[in-house]
Amino acid sequence: MKIKFLGAAGTVTGSKTLIESNGIRIMIDCGLFQGIKPLREMNWDPLPVLPSTIDFVLLTHGHLDHCGWLPRLVHQGFKGKIYCTSPTKDITKLILLDSAKIQEEEAEKANKGKYSKHEIAESLYTIEQAEKVFPLFKVVKVGESIPLDAQIDAVFTSAGHILGACSITIKLENKTLVFSGDIGRDDDVLMYPPTKPKKADYIFLESTYGNRLHPQADTKSELEMHVNNTINLGGTVIIPSFAVERAQTIMYLLWQLKEEKKIPNIPYIIDTPMGISALNIFRNYPKWHKLSLEEIEKVSEMFLLVSDYKETNELILDTRPKVVIAASGMITGGRVLSYLEHYIVLPETTIIIVGYQAEATRGRKLLDGAKEIKIYGQYYPVNANIQEIQGLSAHGDQKDLLNWLSQLENKPTKVFIVHGENQPADELRIKIQEKYGYDCKIPLIGQEFEL
Incomplete structure (x- = not known):
């Protein structure tokens, strides 16, 4: 063999x-x-x-x-x-x-x-x-x-x-x-x-x-802190996320925080058609995860579910503070790039990295302190606040x-x-x-x- x-x-x-x-x-x-x-x-x-x-x-x-x-x-x-x-x-x-x-x-x-x-x-x-x-x-x-x-x-x-x-x-x-x-x-x-x-x-x-070793810190509290700090500055939180499992985990934690009145009543957006479709997979296979069908529905109701790219462009131009979950997880492609083109140059923006970042991906470069980042052939200065929540891997x-x-x-x-x-x-x-x-x-x- x-x-x-x-x-x-x-x-x-x-x-x-x-x-x-x-x-x-x-x-x-x-x-x-x-x-x-x-x-x-x-x-x-x-x-x-x-x-x-x-x-x-x-x-x-x-x-x-x-x-x-x-x-x-x-x-x-x-x-x-x-x-x-x-x-x-x-x-x-x-x-x-x-x-x-x-x-x-x-x-x-x-x-x-x-x-x-x-x-x-x-x-x-x-x-x-x-x-x-x-x-x-x-x-x-x-x-x-x-x-x-x-x-x-x-x-x-x-x-x-x-x-x-x-x-x-x-x-x-x-x-x-x-x-x-x-x-x-x-x-x-x-x-x-x-x-x-x-x-x-x-x-x-x-x-x-x-x-x-994953940190023993309370990941939900970390998420709460980053959201509140950013919103208080009038900024937007962008969470590049893998569309399957990670996006749903973050949605669930944000829903819990909002139910506990620990984060403000602002727009919460999931802008990944694949992530939205993945919610249906969670509905279809309840034995594979810990969420109840009732929890899935309540979590879904909290979020603006974005599939149309026209709506993405409207949200990008909307200056109100918000939290956006968008694919891809390592920032190698997908809709998160469209948000970053606009928001990475703004110091009041927070980008939260929540998963493994392979060598030389944009996500790894941001974690390593890159001063500028290339998106679709153009370089953008990194003025946003880059944070990592390791416990969400x-x-x-x-x-x-x-x-x-x-x-x-x-x-x-x-x-x-x-x-x-x-x-x-x-x-x-x-x-x-x-x-x-x-x-x-x-x-x-x-x-x-x-x-």
Whole structure:
């Protein structure tokens, strides 16, 4: 059996792990690279194997860095089955269509504004190509064994993180391989704790926050403070957010604060069509999260739900203090850019970063103190107040990741540490070896191992 790391090795994004066994090829996740330009450029590269020779894709969840390369895979010849949970199927559809739409729009803007280095800017894939992915989905139930081949079985188990997110256990060649996917938190606001593995010969463990502990500070109080401070200055709060789970978490906390009369009666806006659609996914899958249907309706009523871009432009020009939640979470695209073009230059604006920011994304640059930021070919001075609320991340921290390993009944042969930048991955490696004595390896992109 061979394992080849095609993404999310030495970096957080672009999750793709290829398994080859007895003539069968299985890919775990098929994500987009995000962040620094050399990584983003890898999205245009062909895979080292022909997509037509891959038999199955197993999706851990529907975030772009785990599913966003599927349209390229299918366009280049993949015709196999894509296994995932029902919420993941719905979320992936939303995210792929949104991703394709943004890419088409950005290519069009680059061509109109003539700021692309290419003679004609092209989108990585189109809406039409994204839609060709959907007929290949095959929905699985949590805990059920799925026979991929006569001697290969897969089982999906809940990972917390977002709706539908799972870890995946594959049994083949008398070995048990466990792919963590993205691990949620043991104390998340909306999601239930992840299911911990009991047996594994090889573990593929994410390390996004492998060197961090989430602060013990009260995140709701932090949100209250930033909103009130900004509104008192007559400013606007902009929260760039992942449209699935994070946006709903922030909406829920703001609703609680308003119910408790701790924040003022001003416009609260959710400006992400995908985030609004994700509310319906929460309604459709009540067993996957902690919110009641009544709470979902009450939260929704508090917010102005914006889908039409004309309304976005009207809100941008509205000078009244307000709170805006807009995609995307790492400020790599989407409607939040339109708000930032206008508001990032204003000192009374507060931008609250609420999730992981990959290297070289605009979100990371703002956290690192950038004095100016480039949006659609133009530079804007950063005069806004940049804040981070670390406690709102949907990723487990170092303690959660170590705890996820705590119920193993056997000592795995090896733990591959993936989906993390170099320092977090290495610090997690040290902690795992100290606590459990497991042999750990941090693979590089393109590396292949025989198991």
